[in-house]
Amino acid sequence: MTGNAAIAEAAIRAGCRCYFGYPITPQNELTEYMAAHLSRREGCAFIQAESEISAVNMVYGASVAGARAMTSSSSPGISLKQEGISYLAACQLPSVIVNMSRGGPGLGSISASQSDYFQSTRGGGHGDYRTIVLAPASVQELADLTRRAFELADKYLIPVIILGDGMLGQMMEPVEFKHEAPSALPVRAGALRGAKGRHSRFVRTFTSNPAELEEVNWSLFRRYQLIQKQEASCENYLTEDAALVVTAFGIAARIAKGAIKQARALGLRVGMFRPVTLWPFPSEQLKELSKRAKYFLDFEMNMGQMIDDVRLALEGGGDVSFYGRPGGVIPNPTEVLRVITRVYHQKGLNQ
Amino acid sequence: MKKIFSRPRSLKKAVFHYCPGCGHSIIHRITCEVIDELGIQDRAIGVPPPGCSVFAYYYFDVDMVESAHGRGAAVATGIKRAHPESVVFTYQGDGDLAAIGTAETLHAANRGENITAIFINNAVYGMTGGQMAPTTLLGMKTTTSPFGREDKYEGHPIKMSEILAQVNGACYIERTAVNSPANIRKTQKAITRAFRNQIEGLGYSLVEILSPCPTNWKMSPVEAWQWIDDVMSKEFPLGLIKDTTGRGDAH
Ligand SMILES: Cc1ncc(C[n+]2csc(CCOP(=O)(O)OP(=O)(O)O)c2C)c(N)n1
Numbered sequence: 178m179t180g181n182a183a184i185a186e187a188a189i190r191a192g193c194r195c196y197f198g199y200p201i202t203p204q205n206e207l208t209e210y211m212a213a214h215l216s217r218r219e220g221c222a223f224i225q226a227e228s229e230i231s232a233v234n235m236v237y238g239a240s241v242a243g244a245r246a247m248t249s250s251s252s253p254g255i256s257l258k259q260e261g262i263s264y265l266a267a268c269q270l271p272s273v274i275v276n277m278s279r280g281g282p283g284l285g286s287i288s289a290s291q292s293d294y295f296q297s298t299r300g301g302g303h304g305d306y307r308t309i310v311l312a313p314a315s316v317q318e319l320a321d322l323t324r325r326a327f328e329l330a331d332k333y334l335i336p337v338i339i340l341g342d343g344m345l346g347q348m349m350e351p352v353e354f355k356h357e358a359p360s361a362l363p364v365r366a367g368a369l370r371g372a373k374g375r376h377s378r379f380v381r382t383f384t385s386n387p388a389e390l391e392e393v394n395w396s397l398f399r400r401y402q403l404i405q406k407q408e409a410s411c412e413n414y415l416t417e418d419a420a421l422v423v424t425a426f427g428i429a430a431r432i433a434k435g436a437i438k439q440a441r442a443l444g445l446r447v448g449m450f451r452p453v454t455l456w457p458f459p460s461e462q463l464k465e466l467s468k469r470a471k472y473f474l475d476f477e478m479n480m481g482q483m484i485d486d487v488r489l490a491l492e493g494g495g496d497v498s499f500y501g502r503p504g505g506v507i508p509n510p511t512e513v514l515r516v517i518t519r520v521y522h523q524k525g526l527n528q
Numbered sequence: 529m530k531k532i533f534s535r536p537r538s539l540k541k542a543v544f545h546y547c548p549g550c551g552h553s554i555i556h557r558i559t560c561e562v563i564d565e566l567g568i569q570d571r572a573i574g575v576p577p578p579g580c581s582v583f584a585y586y587y588f589d590v591d592m593v594e595s596a597h598g599r600g601a602a603v604a605t606g607i608k609r610a611h612p613e614s615v616v617f618t619y620q621g622d623g624d625l626a627a628i629g630t631a632e633t634l635h636a637a638n639r640g641e642n643i644t645a646i647f648i649n650n651a652v653y654g655m656t657g658g659q660m661a662p663t664t665l666l667g668m669k670t671t672t673s674p675f676g677r678e679d680k681y682e683g684h685p686i687k688m689s690e691i692l693a694q695v696n697g698a699c700y701i702e703r704t705a706v707n708s709p710a711n712i713r714k715t716q717k718a719i720t721r722a723f724r725n726q727i728e729g730l731g732y733s734l735v736e737i738l739s740p741c742p743t744n745w746k747m748s749p750v751e752a753w754q755w756i757d758d759v760m761s762k763e764f765p766l767g768l769i770k771d772t773t774g775r776g777d778a779h
């Protein structure tokens with residue numbers, strides 16, 4: 178199954194019945210899968226919207242009505258969704274937004290890239306908000322984290338971003354789905370379904386009272402703190418004895434793993450730290466690791482974005498090198514191995 | 529004594545923040561009367577916009593969700609598709625519906641989304657301080673058309689209702705005004721039809737309402753009513769623009 182289809186199937190099995198999208202490569206298989214499975218089905222909604230802006234606002238509407246709703250796109254389309262994501266965050270509406278990112282800036286390229294890290298992890302739209310950001314590195318993980326995304330969205334009433342890339346989306350791997358699709362989910366408390374048997378309610382963001390908005394920001398912030406405490410997750414790969422730790426996420430981590438295997442075969446003590454949640458960034462875990470490892474090589478398919486979070490987590494404690502390929506260029510493990518070997522020797526770790 | 533005039537049930541007991549003579553207050557009231565008449569207070573979900581009516585949820589006693597500027601039709605689509613038993617209406621200004629939200633509106637209409645749009649055309653951007661709207665008349669001075677709107681520079685006033693009438697999914701479009709008791713009654717009838725169409729599952733309905741903004745027109749409320757008759761309705765003719773519902777009970 179392709180990564181894109183795996184997300185779609187996992188979403189349906191997570192009870193997502195409302196999907197709204199707009200075509201863009203390299204995520205079209207996801208939209209197409211949803212079209213095949215959700216359109217013309219009782220209790221389901223699929224719309225190919227007129228734009229990504231509309232699609233995200235349809236998600237907003239469906240979510241406010243209590244449904245598990247999702248949209249997906251790739252980088253340029255995600256830029257258009259930012260206004261909507263800001264509103265989703267402000268109104269605390271659970272929702273899942275998939276970004277199978279591609280090279281930028283501008284129309285860029287349709288090839289896999291990781292240049293949307295900043296946009297994803299810093300809120301992305303206007304206002305002081307965050308979204309949970311999950312970064313899968315395999316088709317199986319795409320499926321697992323899609324389910325997780327819906328659970329987290331509901332638990333914290335927050336939009337959740339799945340940040341994949343064109344390569345993950347289009348590659349084929351076996352995938353196991355651990356859950357059957359539920360027939361129907363209970364309607365979320367607080368949803369707007371008409372004021373039957375209760376007072377009317379409204380959902381809004383605008384207020385003419387800055388003090389009220391400040392309180393909204395504080396309450397969001399407190400929730401974000403809780404999420405940071407409870408939900409940061411990462412994978413440690415061969416880090417126990419590592420003299421050099423590669424930090425990488427998503428598809429770059431996949432490529433790095435190949436390089437690390439080769440490095441190990443050459444006798445180099447190299448491991449990898451892979452954040453699974455990009456926000457919250459697993460800072461504590463990385464800090465913990467830095468008690469054992471001093472040398473880090475941050476590898477990203479961009480000009481260096483996650484490296485800021487790596488440095489912040491290390492609080493000046495580690496020695497961080499960087500290797501990046503932007504624009505949708507996909508480096509191979511041999512290339513990364515060359516960099517690993519060079520850094521390893523430069524830092525005198527072979528002594 | 530018999531009580532012959534009271535607050536509609538779906539209108540909250542609150543003081544409108546609108547300027548004296550503003551059309552929004554009248555339109556709120558008659559929309560609430562329609563909601564009462566049709567008995568849909570417990571099914572209605574309103575989608576108000578950024579604009580002077582941004583606080584509509586303080587007045588309508590039905591479930592409501594604020595939309596981003598212009599995105600009302602998309603938000604309403606999401607609600608209606610997720611919860612088809614609801615009766616969903618957007619409440620949108622001319623900047624909202626005919627400028628920034630043109631695409632959302634046109635395509636919701638084209639899909640025949642089973643929703644109701646209440647479109648307030650006051651020929652200006654009220655909330656932001658009287659800038660030119662897509663519906664501003666030629667020659668009209670606004671803060672961003674200080675020399676008067678001129679087609680060569682600022683384009684013509686856009687007629688969204690006529691444009692939307694070209695779209696197959698739109699089943700009912702009527703233009704009315706709230707500048708006289710008779711016109712207010714006609715507007716109320718049109719709103720009733722627009723809701724009824726939705727309840728019967730007939731598709732996209734829109735009522736465009738010429739609505740006075742005395743503040744930004746720099747007129748008294750009486751002059752504003754007169755101006756709708758004398759000037760505005762010449763550019764935006766009142767009446768039924770489209771009806772494919774086959775009900776034939778248009779007035
Ligand atoms: C994306 C965005 N752009 C601009 C604004 C500022 N804004 C708020 S309301 C509005 C237009 C109001 O005019 P209209 O829709 O005609 O409604 P009215 O106030 O006249 O009732 C604008 C431009 C906004 N809220 N969001």
Ligand code: SF4
Nearest residue numbers: 546547550580654741
């Ligand atoms: S500015 Fe115009 S539209 Fe806004 S409340 Fe005043 S009269 Fe009404």
